[in-house]
Amino acid sequence: MKTKFSLVLSALLVCSLIQLNAQSDLFNDINLEKKEIKAEDFTNLETDYLVEDFKSYLENKPELSKAINEQVNPEDIVFAMQMLAIGAGVGFGDDETLWCLQAAYYYRLKLFQRSALFASLGLKYDGLSIGDRTQSLVGLQVSLLMFQAISQFNEIRLIYGLLGGYGFGNEKFDSFTTDITRITLAVVVGFQLMLSTNWSLALHTNLVAHNRWTFKPESGGEFKNDFTNFLINKNNIFTLSLLFNLGKN
Structure with a gap:
């Protein structure tokens, strides 16, 4: 009886190890896929439009525009x-x-x-x-x-x-x-x-x-x-x- 119980327990441990190994491989593949996507996205990211939007924001923001103009535009005084x-x-x-x-x-x-x-x-x-x-x-x-x-x-x-x-x-x-x-x-x-x-x-x-x-x-x-x-x-x-x-x- 003890022998049968030992065999069953050993079989369960082996199955658990196999399952954990499979899950680990799956997670590694997903992480690698995410990393590849992020790297690819960063490489192909267009930044010019972001700079233009930021400039437009500064120019159209009333309090910032007024402060900048008072400092650099002589015609304002x-x-x-x-x-x-x-x-x-x-x-x-x-x-x-x-x-x-x-x-x-x-x-x-x-x-x-x-x-x-x-x-x-x-x-x-x-x-x-x-x-x-x-x-x-x-x-x-x-x-x-x-x-x-x-x-x-x-x-x-x-x-x-x-x-x-x-x-x-x-x-x-x-x-x-x-x-x-x-x-x-x-x-x-x-x-x-x-x-x-x-x-x-x-x-x-x-x-x-x-x-x-x-x-x-x-x-x-x-x-x-x-x-x-x-x-x-x-x-x-x-x-x-x-x-x-x-x-x-």
């Missing part, structure tokens, strides 16, 4: 048709401290290849203090300014041109008040830095400024005083302005 500006400035004379607040509207008169000619109309408030003496003026300014691109992507511009202004106010010293008016003609220089397609900063000053003052003391009478300020005299205010583009066209 253009000279606006109209601009608004607000600014403040400070200057120093021999003993006095000068300061100002101003706002201006700019309109583009002429567009060139890398520059633009603007006319501006502005309001300005000037202040001066030296000891017990104070002076304040409110006035209008008109200017004719050229904005010249000096960088590769037009984001840095040189500003230069002419400015004319009229101001009126008073000067106080101790308990005396004097009414004053001022007429100004100046040569303006400065720089503009584009922060984005709509916002920019401008730093400018009067390189040379001729002023005609008229003084009318409360005690009566009138007298005039003409003088010219140069940049090296420290009597010209440096003004920093924030500009906003109203339109490109």
Whole structure:
């Protein structure tokens, strides 16, 4: 009985081994077939259309297209048709401290290849203090300014041109008040830095400024005083302005 059982068990083991060997060969054939298919597919794969699709995706994706264009296309940073500006400035004379607040509207008169000619109309408030003496003026300014691109992507511009202004106010010293008016003609220089397609900063000053003052003391009478300020005299205010583009066209 034991002998028969041993023979049956041996036969079952042999059959199992044969079956496992057959399954192993089958799996190996399938894996080889898969490997051959993958290798063949990879060898014959066309990649050109994938590159073209990727390029098209980048160009048509709004946020990526905008970011790329702002970096590489100079024409995206253009000279606006109209601009608004607000600014403040400070200057120093021999003993006095000068300061100002101003706002201006700019309109583009002429567009060139890398520059633009603007006319501006502005309001300005000037202040001066030296000891017990104070002076304040409110006035209008008109200017004719050229904005010249000096960088590769037009984001840095040189500003230069002419400015004319009229101001009126008073000067106080101790308990005396004097009414004053001022007429100004100046040569303006400065720089503009584009922060984005709509916002920019401008730093400018009067390189040379001729002023005609008229003084009318409360005690009566009138007298005039003409003088010219140069940049090296420290009597010209440096003004920093924030500009906003109203339109490109």
